[in-house]
Amino acid sequence: MNIVVLLKMVPDVVEELEVAPDGKSLNAEFLRLIVNERDAHALEEAVLLKERHGGAVVAVAPEAPEVDEALFTALAKGADRAVKITGFTSDFSTRAAAKLLAQLLPRFLPADLLLAGCQAIDDVDGQLAAILAHELQLPYLGLVTQVKLEAAGRATVTKEFAGGVRGEFEMTLPAVLGIQAAEKPPRYIPVAKVRAAMKTQKIETVPAAGAPAAALVEVLQLAKPEAAGHAEMLTGSPAEAAGKLCGILLERGVL
Amino acid sequence: MAGNVWVLAETWRGQVSETTYELLALGRELAAELGVPLQAVLLGHQVKSLTPQLGAAESVVLVDHPALAEPALEPYTYALAQLVKARQPRCLLVPLTNISWEVLGLLPAALELPCANFCRDVRAADGKLQARCLLYGGKVEATAAVSAAPALFGILPGSRPAEKGRGEKAPAVEEVPVELAEAARVKFKKYLEPEAGDVDITQQTVLVSVGRGIQNQDNLALAEELAAALGGAVSGSRPVIDQGWLPLSRQVGKSGASVKPKLYLALGISGAPEHQEGMRNSELIVAVNTDPGAPIFAIAHFGVCADLFDIVPALTEEIKRRKASRAA
Ligand SMILES: Cc1cc2nc3c(=O)[nH]c(=O)nc-3n(C[C@H](O)[C@H](O)[C@H](O)COP(=O)(O)OP(=O)(O)OC[C@H]3O[C@@H](n4cnc5c(N)ncnc54)[C@H](O)[C@@H]3O)c2cc1C
Numbered sequence: 001m002n003i004v005v006l007l008k009m010v011p012d013v014v015e016e017l018e019v020a021p022d023g024k025s026l027n028a029e030f031l032r033l034i035v036n037e038r039d040a041h042a043l044e045e046a047v048l049l050k051e052r053h054g055g056a057v058v059a060v061a062p063e064a065p066e067v068d069e070a071l072f073t074a075l076a077k078g079a080d081r082a083v084k085i086t087g088f089t090s091d092f093s094t095r096a097a098a099k100l101l102a103q104l105l106p107r108f109l110p111a112d113l114l115l116a117g118c119q120a121i122d123d124v125d126g127q128l129a130a131i132l133a134h135e136l137q138l139p140y141l142g143l144v145t146q147v148k149l150e151a152a153g154r155a156t157v158t159k160e161f162a163g164g165v166r167g168e169f170e171m172t173l174p175a176v177l178g179i180q181a182a183e184k185p186p187r188y189i190p191v192a193k194v195r196a197a198m199k200t201q202k203i204e205t206v207p208a209a210g211a212p213a214a215a216l217v218e219v220l221q222l223a224k225p226e227a228a229g230h231a232e233m234l235t236g237s238p239a240e241a242a243g244k245l246c247g248i249l250l251e252r253g254v255l
Numbered sequence: 256m257a258g259n260v261w262v263l264a265e266t267w268r269g270q271v272s273e274t275t276y277e278l279l280a281l282g283r284e285l286a287a288e289l290g291v292p293l294q295a296v297l298l299g300h301q302v303k304s305l306t307p308q309l310g311a312a313e314s315v316v317l318v319d320h321p322a323l324a325e326p327a328l329e330p331y332t333y334a335l336a337q338l339v340k341a342r343q344p345r346c347l348l349v350p351l352t353n354i355s356w357e358v359l360g361l362l363p364a365a366l367e368l369p370c371a372n373f374c375r376d377v378r379a380a381d382g383k384l385q386a387r388c389l390l391y392g393g394k395v396e397a398t399a400a401v402s403a404a405p406a407l408f409g410i411l412p413g414s415r416p417a418e419k420g421r422g423e424k425a426p427a428v429e430e431v432p433v434e435l436a437e438a439a440r441v442k443f444k445k446y447l448e449p450e451a452g453d454v455d456i457t458q459q460t461v462l463v464s465v466g467r468g469i470q471n472q473d474n475l476a477l478a479e480e481l482a483a484a485l486g487g488a489v490s491g492s493r494p495v496i497d498q499g500w501l502p503l504s505r506q507v508g509k510s511g512a513s514v515k516p517k518l519y520l521a522l523g524i525s526g527a528p529e530h531q532e533g534m535r536n537s538e539l540i541v542a543v544n545t546d547p548g549a550p551i552f553a554i555a556h557f558g559v560c561a562d563l564f565d566i567v568p569a570l571t572e573e574i575k576r577r578k579a580s581r582a583a
């Protein structure tokens with residue numbers, strides 16, 4: 001079972017996000033980049049599958065601030081190789097990124113599975129995993145929460161629908177999956193283990209080749225979302241705010 | 256006809272899904288702006304009886320095929336690709352739901368079409384179509400322009416009121432034959448139903464809902480105590496369920512339940528679009544969050560910008576005190 005996992009660095013949305021003077025990007029100065037949450041689940045699923053079935057996991061991430069730490073963390077968690085792709089800029093469209101990755105990834109094949117997060121929080125123009133699947137002529141399923149290997153190049157894959165209902169699918173391998181959630185929460189890795197990985201393991205560097213495909217969707221501006229309304233804020237000490245809230249609940253007949 | 260506005264009419268287990276009507280309402284506005292007809296595209300097997308419900312569209316393009324009986328989306332994509340290639344609509348609005356998810360990736364990949372996702376609105380401007388898209392967990396809105404046609408737009412649920420997308424009269428129906436093979440690479444096997452036995456959060460009048468701000472499983476006791484005082488149950492956002500702190504049956508949002516309690520108390524929940532989808536129609540929404548810029552405050556009726564670990568105990572105590580004095 002050989003698995004390639006894609007990791008993308010995205011801003012941590014718990015921090016304040018400020019639009020840059022160009023009006024089309026975020027002010028990089030204040031951004032703290034982390035691995036896209038869904039990608040952390042994809043990595044966890046890959047490592048779980050490797051622990052169960054053997055094989056190797058290759059974590060692949062385009063160059064970005066903090067990416068080395070993310071890749072060493074992936075190694076500490078159980079990835080066998082970590083690959084950084086250079087010559088990738090953060091303003092690549094999803095389409096451009098997918099097409100470049102489709103050219104590069106066959107180097108790491110034969111892989112049975114190519115895993116990406118089901119969605120990144122920072123781009124408008126669609127699903128990388130689907131484009132990658134199309135380019136590599138592989139089957140694709142998104143929103144995956146479980147992968148069970150069956151004999152002879154097949155897997156039973158669970159996808160999330162709505163209302164807690166899931167669907168079970170049978171897929172031929174190799175396949176591209178967009179991971180929604182791993183079977184278990186992503187494992188915690190102590191900093192000491194990441195440091196140890198930094199000392200003993202290496203990140204491979206591979207340059208992206210060729211010109212990026214044109215973007216078909218143009219981002220004109222970024223702004224704080226327009227909202228129709230805003231909550232009426234209850235202020236004061238915790239006890240005061242709690243008192244005000246109780247008053248409202250009484251008035252509304254909830255208490 | 257070339258240049259029309261199309262809406263993908265989504266079905267889920269034999270029914271037209273609610274968000275289809277929201278898209279029809281949006282599609283109708285867009286079609287009027289462009290001066291072109293609005294058409295619904297309905298794919299499935301033995302679904303012709305659903306077409307009268309799509310009267311907000313001028314007509315329905317219907318594809319009925321056994322390969323479309325199951326929610327495996329490769330055949331859906333092939334069918335749509337044939338239709339889009341032949342008819343060249345100006346745009347296709349697709350519900351950004353877990354049901355239609357793969358279409359939004361595979362169709363633009365197959366036809367090299369522009370695709371904008373997470374749209375809450377699509378308008379015509381300067382000969383282009385402009386979408387307003389929510390990114391970064393709902394904290395930033397992008398305005399994105401598409402000049403090429405056909406173009407795809409993945410529309411967030413909640414973009415328009417569903418009532419505005421219901422029509423009175425049955426639309427004209429055109430059935431279009433397509434060539435389709437059975438799904439071979441990705442085969443649907445079965446539905447896995449949610450486990451019964453747990454609290455049904457859709458039936459509660461009060462939900463105390465916790466997000467990542469609750470920090471760990473032990474702290475859930477605080478929410479449980481508040482829920483008990485209010486006579487409600489505890490629900491949660493996706494990270495809380497992903498961490499295993501609450502069962503899947505307690506998840507509110509896109510993949511979880513849609514709830515409409517009398518009171519939805521959101522504690523340490525940022526209010527990402529996928530979460531809002533499941534709770535925005537609650538009668539009273541109260542949010543507690545330390546981040547004044549959290550998107551949840553845009554849809555909450557009342558908010559407290561404070562640490563939930565200060566507010567929750569104070570609130571529980573105050574409720575208990577009032578109840579005790581009432582009982583006395
Ligand atoms: C296809 C898909 C489907 C999804 N389905 C769902 C779904 O069904 N349901 C769902 O919820 N999400 C869903 N998500 C995930 C969604 O995008 C968000 O990631 C998620 O809702 C965020 O959860 P959160 O608000 O708890 O966490 P965060 O976004 O991390 O927010 C935590 C909040 O807590 C606040 N906070 C921190 N500490 C405190 C404190 N001490 N006191 C008060 N406030 C504090 C922070 O300011 C922050 O606003 C889905 C995502 C995808 C891609």
Ligand SMILES: Nc1ncnc2c1ncn2[C@@H]1O[C@H](COP(=O)(O)O)[C@@H](O)[C@H]1O
Pocket residue numbers: 006007008036038039060061062092094097115116117118119120121123126127128129
């Ligand atoms: N530029 C990128 N580099 C690496 N992986 C990416 C990139 N863009 C998207 N991905 C992967 O594809 C997933 C889905 O992203 P998207 O389809 O762009 O929302 C992400 O969660 C990543 O796993």
